[in-house]
Amino acid sequence: MKKAHKIRVYPNHRQEIQLQKTFGCVRFYWNFLLDQRITNYKMKEENAEYKEDKTTYAALKKLEEYAWLKEVEAQPLSQTNMDLNKAYNNTFKSNFGFPKFKSKKYSKKSYRTAAGMKVNNNYFYISKVGWVKMAETLRFNGKLMNVTISQSKSGKYFATFLVDTENFKKEPVTDTIGLDLGLTHFCITSTGEKIDNKNFYRSLGKCLVAEQRKLSRRLEVAKKHNRKLDECKNYQKQKLKVARVHEKISNQRSDFLHKLSSRLTDENQVICVEDLNVKGMVKNHKLAKSIVDVSWSEFVRQLAYKCEWKGRKLVKIDRFYPSSQICSSCSHKDGKKALDIREWTCSNCGTHHDRDINASINIRTEGLSGIA
Numbered sequence: 001m002k003k004a005h006k007i008r009v010y011p012n013h014r015q016e017i018q019l020q021k022t023f024g025c026v027r028f029y030w031n032f033l034l035d036q037r038i039t040n041y042k043m044k045e046e047n048a049e050y051k052e053d054k055t056t057y058a059a060l061k062k063l064e065e066y067a068w069l070k071e072v073e074a075q076p077l078s079q080t081n082m083d084l085n086k087a088y089n090n091t092f093k094s095n096f097g098f099p100k101f102k103s104k105k106y107s108k109k110s111y112r113t114a115a116g117m118k119v120n121n122n123y124f125y126i127s128k129v130g131w132v133k134m135a136e137t138l139r140f141n142g143k144l145m146n147v148t149i150s151q152s153k154s155g156k157y158f159a160t161f162l163v164d165t166e167n168f169k170k171e172p173v174t175d176t177i178g179l180d181l182g183l184t185h186f187c188i189t190s191t192g193e194k195i196d197n198k199n200f201y202r203s204l205g206k207c208l209v210a211e212q213r214k215l216s217r218r219l220e221v222a223k224k225h226n227r228k229l230d231e232c233k234n235y236q237k238q239k240l241k242v243a244r245v246h247e248k249i250s251n252q253r254s255d256f257l258h259k260l261s262s263r264l265t266d267e268n269q270v271i272c273v274e275d276l277n278v279k280g281m282v283k284n285h286k287l288a289k290s291i292v293d294v295s296w297s298e299f300v301r302q303l304a305y306k307c308e309w310k311g312r313k314l315v316k317i318d319r320f321y322p323s324s325q326i327c328s329s330c331s332h333k334d335g336k337k338a339l340d341i342r343e344w345t346c347s348n349c350g351t352h353h354d355r356d357i358n359a360s361i362n363i364r365t366e367g368l369s370g371i372a
């Protein structure tokens with residue numbers, strides 16, 4: 001199974017220059033090939049005899065004016081050719097849209113290579129760049145397929161390794177678990193564990209709002225003085241700040257979700273969750289912010305693929321199943337409970353329930369009955 005692992009990397013000054021050069025060459029070559037295709041197509045339409053221009057990187061770099069292409073690794077450029085072919089084919093297969101030219105300013109800076117690639121603890125090596133420091137070691141064992149080097153809008157560098165992993169199946173375990181995904185807590189388990197709702201947008205959100213407000217003020221000032229945004233140092237500086245806050249929020253959330261989904265899939269053979277219609281719920285604006293905050297759908301997605309890796313089972317319960325109305329002790333259906341009722345006592349057997357723990361136990365029971 002192929003898995004991707006994205007790690008922050010710290011190129012030194014020389015390496016940074018080399019990476020930037022490669023980003024630039026890849027972008028240039030993409031635009032060159034795209035332009036070539038469009039021209040070929042147009043000329044052929046006008047004149048069937050027209051001989052297509054098929055100049056490639058290999059021929060280009062021999063020309064004096066394009067000699068700078070030699071300064072970067074060749075593999076990312078041939079990869080660019082393949083990527084463009086793929087984008088072209090996708091245009092006809094689905095609604096991806098026609099490939100676009102990459103602008104210097106707005107296109108994503110990235111390239112993929114396997115040339116000379118190797119990893120040693122928290123360093124990796126690629127041709128023409130050398131050994132680059134990474135923030136952590138690779139999480140997966142297996143054969144290294146390729147690496148994509150990218151730079152985020154905030155200026156940080158990342159390497160995404162594609163690894164063909166060894167078998168990730170785990171020894172079967174006997175524990176099973178039900179999860180109630182909630183708003184008061186991120187998730188409540190049938191074992192009685194309440195996992196805190198990390199409202200990243202709420203804590204860091206205030207910071208984001210403030211920084212964004214500053215950004216729009218800078219924009220107004222620039223407009224007022226009729227200045228080009230590229231030349232407004234204050235505006236650019238602030239833009240970087242906003243990007244950094246966004247990145248921080250998304251990193252923290254990703255880290256939280258990965259740790260939790262890894263632990264739950266390690267410990268349990270079967271995991272039962274409600275099949276939430278998150279899209280449907282996000283339409284309800286009051287709930288929207290919280291739901292986006294807690295990232296349920298991303299969490300369930302991670303559970304699904306990690307279960308598959310490890311040979312576990314994820315069971316999704318119909319979202320109309322009344323998990324909060326049924327008594328998990330005697331199966332008595334006790335009726336609807338308003339959202340603010342956090343605890344209740346079963347009118348049949350007298351068991352006192354924590355609303356969410358009871359619900360997660362029911363989700364587990366329902367899920368297990370479905371696969372029995």
Ligand SMILES: [Zn+2]
Nearest residue numbers: 327330346349
């Ligand atoms: Zn009961």
